[in-house]
Amino acid sequence: MSEHFHFQPEDRPRLDSKYLLRWEKSQDAYVLLYPEGVIKLNTTAAEILKRCTGESTTANIATELKALFVYNADIENSIYKFLEITHGKGWIRS
Amino acid sequence: MAKDGFEVSLDGQGKPMWLVLELTYRCPLKCVWCNNPLDFDQYGKKELSTEEWKRVLREGRELGALQLGFSGGEPMLRDDIEELVAEAERLGYYTNLITSGVGLTPERLKALKQVGLKQIQLSLQSANRDLTDELVGARAHDLKVEVARMIKAEGFPMVLNVPIFRQNIDQVDKILALAEDIGVDYLELANIQYYNWALLNRDELLPTREQIELAEAAVNAARQRSGQKMTIYFVIPDYYETRPKACMNGWGTIHLTIAPDGAALPCQEVRVIEGLEFPTVREHSLDWLWNDSPLFKKFRSDEWMKEPCRTCDEKEKDFGGCRCQAFLLTGDATNTDPACAKSPHHHVIEMAISKTRQKHHEPRPLVRRQIGAVTTMFMAQK
Numbered sequence: 067m068s069e070h071f072h073f074q075p076e077d078r079p080r081l082d083s084k085y086l087l088r089w090e091k092s093q094d095a096y097v098l099l100y101p102e103g104v105i106k107l108n109t110t111a112a113e114i115l116k117r118c119t120g121e122s123t124t125a126n127i128a129t130e131l132k133a134l135f136v137y138n139a140d141i142e143n144s145i146y147k148f149l150e151i152t153h154g155k156g157w158i159r160s
Numbered sequence: 161m162a163k164d165g166f167e168v169s170l171d172g173q174g175k176p177m178w179l180v181l182e183l184t185y186r187c188p189l190k191c192v193w194c195n196n197p198l199d200f201d202q203y204g205k206k207e208l209s210t211e212e213w214k215r216v217l218r219e220g221r222e223l224g225a226l227q228l229g230f231s232g233g234e235p236m237l238r239d240d241i242e243e244l245v246a247e248a249e250r251l252g253y254y255t256n257l258i259t260s261g262v263g264l265t266p267e268r269l270k271a272l273k274q275v276g277l278k279q280i281q282l283s284l285q286s287a288n289r290d291l292t293d294e295l296v297g298a299r300a301h302d303l304k305v306e307v308a309r310m311i312k313a314e315g316f317p318m319v320l321n322v323p324i325f326r327q328n329i330d331q332v333d334k335i336l337a338l339a340e341d342i343g344v345d346y347l348e349l350a351n352i353q354y355y356n357w358a359l360l361n362r363d364e365l366l367p368t369r370e371q372i373e374l375a376e377a378a379v380n381a382a383r384q385r386s387g388q389k390m391t392i393y394f395v396i397p398d399y400y401e402t403r404p405k406a407c408m409n410g411w412g413t414i415h416l417t418i419a420p421d422g423a424a425l426p427c428q429e430v431r432v433i434e435g436l437e438f439p440t441v442r443e444h445s446l447d448w449l450w451n452d453s454p455l456f457k458k459f460r461s462d463e464w465m466k467e468p469c470r471t472c473d474e475k476e477k478d479f480g481g482c483r484c485q486a487f488l489l490t491g492d493a494t495n496t497d498p499a500c501a502k503s504p505h506h507h508v509i510e511m512a513i514s515k516t517r518q519k520h521h522e523p524r525p526l527v528r529r530q531i532g533a534v535t536t537m538f539m540a541q542k
Contacts, residue, residue: 084317092224099254101279
């Protein structure tokens, strides 16, 4: 993926339809399931992806995450970076 | 955040994350590279019932299985597949159907969508009708392409799996174009692995190194072209690597296959290894089979390893390769997989490769997977 997509605050990212996000008790974590693959998510990643429904704007997602992870001052940057990378991987659409 | 690992890799933590149900070995096709056992026709009467498969599904989920493959043979030959998918979905699996496409009618596709099937992996052997039909020993090409379009029309994510060998590797370009036209999400161009029927026919099927390089270049060009629309995997044969594949990600670590007769297997080829016992879900719980059976413990750690594996600094990476290939090509399953250049048996791989370069190659007939094609009477009882 040569060119990166840059999310703007008003964009509404959504999970690609090939991916299924859900809580998996046996892993004690959220997992992302897709054809022939499983990815175990850490808490931050899961909290972002849960909000990628096509309804929330990137700005809203950032506000909510800031409230959840108050100790992380730089979380806003991290969120945009995360969205960019996962967009590149095809997990989310703009 | 990317640094603190949003993509935590799943090592399974000792759980069988991947459960594959080989519902039946019956199949209308006669593919010359089939990885089903040579005595596949001995399993028909021993197939598990619907209720027995449902018990496997429940016990698998309790063990932590997440990804579920319905495979075969041709799984659509079972008339309870819709019922099994429904049960698997109820239990919370991610359900994958692995099919040749034969028997996948529009009605059954709709029914599968209704019960929640998540994705379909369809096999196709070439971009050309006559070639596909010859390779699978049946008129299947047109039907497969039609089924591929039906799958997309029904809205399923789709993996198009194309087994690659000498006979079709030169048309990778055309296959890529066909896959783009159909709109598949994932294209797997997978050089076949040489077990069972494929091993019988290996000298005719193994491509040359030059063929593989050309195909890889075509794949790279297509990746540039299709961007995010289609993910393309290109799997080169381990014969041309100098290190073995990390087979099954290690014996009994994340993969669990249930054969049609209920035998619980660390991989689908493992019955080729002589001297092992293969207990079934009819006599044992899945928990015991996975955690405690001698079969699953056999090569689970690295205590079984001999040199050069035992002191190799790459043993954590490839686990010594494939136990089945070690047995088939060296006669001892505890040997290093001969695909590894460090193996003292690596010459058996080099010999197979050197045959692909022979100028005066006398073509030999390919053995089709069908009852009576070979006699298995003198094989060890399993």
